[in-house]
Amino acid sequence: MVDxxxxxxxxxxxxxxxxxxxxGQAAVFMWRMEGEQAPSAPHGFGDVPAWMSTAVAxxxxxxxxxxxxxxxxxxxxxxxRAELVTFLWxxxxxxxxxxxxxxxxxxxxxxxxxxPS
Numbered sequence: 001m002v003d004x005x006x007x008x009x010x011x012x013x014x015x016x017x018x019x020x021x022x023x024g025q026a027a028v029f030m031w032r033m034e035g036e037q038a039p040s041a042p043h044g045f046g047d048v049p050a051w052m053s054t055a056v057a058x059x060x061x062x063x064x065x066x067x068x069x070x071x072x073x074x075x076x077x078x079x080x081r082a083e084l085v086t087f088l089w090x091x092x093x094x095x096x097x098x099x100x101x102x103x104x105x106x107x108x109x110x111x112x113x114x115x116p117s
Contacts, residue, residue, distance in 0.1 A: 023068075024052045024075030026084065030064070030091060031055035045073040064090045 021029075031037070031054070039057035045067055048056045056073055059065045064087050068074040089095070 020078045022076050023073065023079050023083065024048070024056070026079045026087060027055040027059050027065070027073075027075070028052050030087065031058045034058075034091070043067075043073065045071060047072045048075055059087075062091070 036054075037058055039054060039061045041057065041061060043053065043057040043060045045056065052075060056065070056075070060067075065073065068077070
């Protein structure tokens, strides 16, 4: 990720792999990963700082995020695993699950845990 400038770490000498990332950082990472495409319209959120505004607008334009409310993106909020999976799924054009049967077999054999209720 550093070699392709998706992230440069927290400084020139440190990456901090165990530090949580926030929603804004995730937006910038995905936008850079996809080639820093220019969005055609602003995002419409009132809480996004200028340095990540283009990345967030790109996410909105591509249907990757709807924000946390119609007027906020919550860029400083820690990214949850559910949000990350949703962003990546939408980035991949929301593919249909292809391995439901395999997952059910693994669950019944005990190789992965049950889904939380």
